[in-house]
Amino acid sequence: MASLWRGYISLLQRYTLPTQMATGGVTSGLGDVIYQQGIEKRGWQNHEMYRTRRLIMYGSCCFAPVANRWHAVLNKIQVGGWKTTAAARILTDGVFFAPFATCFFYACQGLMEGRPLYSTAETQGIKDRLGERLWGTVWKQWAFFGPAQIVNMTMIPVYARPPFLNMFAIGWSTFLASANKAGGLAPATLEADILAIEVME
Numbered sequence: 001m002a003s004l005w006r007g008y009i010s011l012l013q014r015y016t017l018p019t020q021m022a023t024g025g026v027t028s029g030l031g032d033v034i035y036q037q038g039i040e041k042r043g044w045q046n047h048e049m050y051r052t053r054r055l056i057m058y059g060s061c062c063f064a065p066v067a068n069r070w071h072a073v074l075n076k077i078q079v080g081g082w083k084t085t086a087a088a089r090i091l092t093d094g095v096f097f098a099p100f101a102t103c104f105f106y107a108c109q110g111l112m113e114g115r116p117l118y119s120t121a122e123t124q125g126i127k128d129r130l131g132e133r134l135w136g137t138v139w140k141q142w143a144f145f146g147p148a149q150i151v152n153m154t155m156i157p158v159y160a161r162p163p164f165l166n167m168f169a170i171g172w173s174t175f176l177a178s179a180n181k182a183g184g185l186a187p188a189t190l191e192a193d194i195l196a197i198e199v200m201e
Contacts, residue, residue: 012159020162021064027166028059031173039178050187054112055177059169062108063101067162070097075158086153093149094142102137105176106130113185123185137179144172 011019032055036042070093079088109115110126119125124132148168156164 009160012163016159017065017068020068021060023163023166024064024067024169025056025060027170028063028173028176029053029056031055031170031175032177034170035174035177035181039174040181048186051177051181054109054180055173057112058105058108059166059173063104064162066101066104067165071158071161074153082154086150089153090146090149093153094146098138098141098145099134102134102141103130105137106133106180109180114187115185133179140175141172144168144175 008019029052032052033047036047036051037044042048074089074093077085077089077092079085106129107126110129115129116123116125117127119128145165145168148165152161152164
């Protein structure tokens with residue numbers, strides 16, 4: 001186990017962004033699997049892989065590159081000693097990045113679902129969905145990640161900060177999976193198949 005961890009840290013140092021992207025994809029996908037199998041108890045035969053794929057895509061290709069650049073920016077903040085610097089970084093992260101990350105999540109998931117920007121008679125649009133859920137999600141994010149960020153900003157080197165938070169993000173991804181499931185859209189082909197079955201019945 002120790003050798004695996006050392007190998008992972010070595011990959012982070014040598015190939016920072018690709019390793020962060022792989023980590024983000026794994027933790028996001030695992031969060032959805034935990035939600036579907038552990039909470040919804042769907043069983044593997046009824047597992048909705050399109051939901052897992054969307055979260056893997058978000059965690060690896062969407063969120064990880066943004067988080068990589070954001071932590072590089074945070075690392076440049078220097079205010080007095082290490083305590084005030086850490087406090088400034090945590091405050092900046094909470095005030096600016098938490099709301100942005102919430103908007104980014106629902107926007108990315110909406111685009112992957114094929115959801116329109118504005119609501120129609122049949123479908124809630126990305127804009128209304130975000131307005132409905134933004135601050136409730138941000139408050140939960142502050143409560144969940146606040147203590148983790150204190151450790152992250154004071155003890156963890158910058159290249160390892162996104163993956164460190166991804167360890168906590170397994171739990172957060174489970175919450176996001178549940179949040180996006182409420183009112184989520186299935187792929188168009190799946191909806192067509194369901195409709196066809198209902199017609200046959």
